[in-house]
Amino acid sequence: MDLTYTEEEEAFRAGLRAWLSRALPQLPPKPDPLDWPGRRAYDTAWQRMLYDAGYAGLHWPEAAGGRGATPTQHLIYLEETEKAGAPYVGANFVGLLHAGPTIAAEGTPGQRARWLPPVLRGDEIWCQGFSEPDAGSDLAALRTRAVRDGDDYVVTGSKIWTSHAEVADWCELLVRTDPDAPKHRGITWLALPMDAPGITVRPLRTLAGSAEFAEVFLDEVRVPVANRVGAENDGWRVTMVTLSFERGTAFVGEVVACRRTLAALAKTAKANGSWDDSAVRRQLGLLNAEFTALWRLTQWNVSEAQRGGGVPGVGGSVFKLRYSHARQELFDTAARVLGPDALDLDRDLTLDRLSSLSYTIAAGTSQIQRNIVAERILGLPKGR
C-alpha cells in the first residue's frame, strides 16, 4: 500500500501546475450561470486550451488521439485542475466521458477520425439521448423507433432529461431497431446531428431555476446508417461500455472541491458562532472523516484500475452511492451553519444545495446503485 507518487507522476504534476499557472489567467471571463450559449463558448475555449497544451483526452487511448495516460496521471490531472480553480469539463462532459470513449472503443476508423478530433479540440459538443418519458431506471424499455429506409434510419420518438441538448452539435442516441426482440437485444446506438430536420428541443426548468436539461422530440428524423456505432441491435452492449465510464473517475474534482467547501464552512461557523454548537461542530468533524475517506476510496479505485489496466468497474457504484449522499449532507450542514442565509438564492451554497439533490437520481438512482452492488458484487439473486 503506497500513497506516495512516483518521480514520473510528480514530474507530470509539476508540469501541469506550471502550465495551469500560465494558462488560467488567459481564460475569458466566466459567463452567467443561466447563459447556456455563453457557457458552451467558455467550456469549449477551455477545452481548446487543453488541446493546444497537449492535455486533451489525457485518459483516452493514443489510437483515439488521446495521450494514453495512466489512471493515476488522470487522477493527478483532475486533482490539480480543481485545486487551481480551472473550469470543469462542463459542456464537454458527454463528448469526453461518454460518447467519445464509446466511439473510441466501438467505432470504425472512419468514425473515429470524423468525431473524435472535434471533441478533443472543443469544436463540437455532444449530449446524451438515453432516457425517455417511459424509460428511466429501466433504460432498456426505451421506445424511440428507428426504421431502416435505404441508407438512412428514420427516427421517431422522444427523449427527456437531455443535459446540454440546446447547445449540443451531436447526440448519442439510443433507438429501438427491433421491436420484437427481447428488450435488451433490439437497441441501436446512433450519432444524431442536432441540426437535422424534425428535431424539436424544449428546455425543462430544473428546481434550481435553470434550463440545464431538455426534452428532445424526434419526428421522422433521417440519420445516415453510417452514423451507427456498433452493429444494429447491439446498442445495449455498446452503451454499457459508456456507462461504466460514467461511474468511474467522474467525481474526483468534486471531492477535492467538497473538501475545500468544508474548510470554508468551518471558517464561517467560527465567525458566526455556530461553531459553539457541539452538534454542528461534530457534524463538521464527521464530514471531514467522510470526505477524507472518499478521497482515499478514489485513490484505491484508481490504483485498482491501474493494476487491472482496465475500465473502472462496479466499484464505482460503491463510490457513487456514498458520495452522492455525502454531498447532500455537506450542503444540508452548510444550511445549518448559515441559518437564514441558506434561504438566499444569491449565495452559491444555496444553489449548490439545490443541485446536490440530483446526485441521488442522475446516472442511475441510489436504489438502482444498491441493486447493482447487491447483485453484481454480493451475488444476491435478481429480484422480480
Next chain:
Amino acid sequence: MDFQLTSEQRALQAGMRELLAARFDREALRAAVERPGLDRALWRALGEAGFFALRLPEDEGGVGLGLPEAVLLFEEAGRALLPGPLVATHLAAGAVKGAASGETVVTRVDGGLVSWLAEADHVQGDAAGATPLRSVDPLTPLHRIPGTRTAEPPEAVLLTAAEQLGSAARTTQMAVQHARERTQFGQPVGSFQAVKHLCADMLVRTEVARVAVYAAAVTGDAREIAGAKLLADEAAVRGARDCLQVHGGMGFTWEADVHLHLKRAWVRAEQWQSAERACELLAAAL
C-alpha cells in the same frame, strides 16, 4: 501511487486467517463464550506467529513490519472475534517483558475503562479504584475506573478500528450468506429489495471504512486515524444490527454469532476514542 495490498501483505493476511481458522474457529469461539477466560496457549501461539512483535525492529527480536501490516492482522482478529487485550499487549511489545512473545498478557487503562484486568499479568496506567461491571460482551470482562479520560495513543485507536473493520466485513458476509440461503414466499429472502439494500449499504460502509483504516495506517496521521475509527465504529455497529435484522428471529438468539459481533462492536466503539472525541478532533483540524 499504488494504494492496494502488496503480494506480501496479502500473504500475511492469508497466514493470519489460516492461523485463526486452525486455533480459533467457530467451535473455539462458542466454547470461549461458555467458559470465559484467556487461552494462554493461544496467546503464546499468537506471540510465536509475531502478532505482538510485528512492529518491533528485527534487531530487537521483532518482525520489523509497520502499521499497514498490523491493521491487516487486527482486521483478521476482529473478523474472528478473537478475545483478549490484543491492542494493549501489541503496544506493550518491547516495553513490557514477555509481551512480544505472548508470555505476558498486558492490559492498559483507557479513560474510564479497563478490560481483562483480573486476567492480565501487567497493567499499564492507574487502575486504582477499579470496580468490575457485568460486561455486555461475554468475551470482554470490564472494570470501571474513576477519573478523567487521557489522550489515547493513535496506534491503539487505529488497531481497534481495524478490528471493527474485520467485524463489519464478517457481518456483511454472514448477512449475505443467510439472505441467499433462507427462503420465504418461495424465494431466497435476498431477492427482496428491502433485504438486498440493507446488504448493499453494509458493504458500502465496510469498504469506506476499509480504505480509511488502510490509508490511516499508511500515513499514521492522528486525524486520519480518528476518521478511520469513526467510520469503522459505524460500519461495525450498524453492520451487526443490519445482520441481526436479516437473520430474523434467529438473529435474536444466543446461538447465532451476530450478537457477539454487536456487543464487541459496542465495547470497541467506547474504547480508544469515542465518536464524540473523534468528531471533536476532526473538527479542530478544519
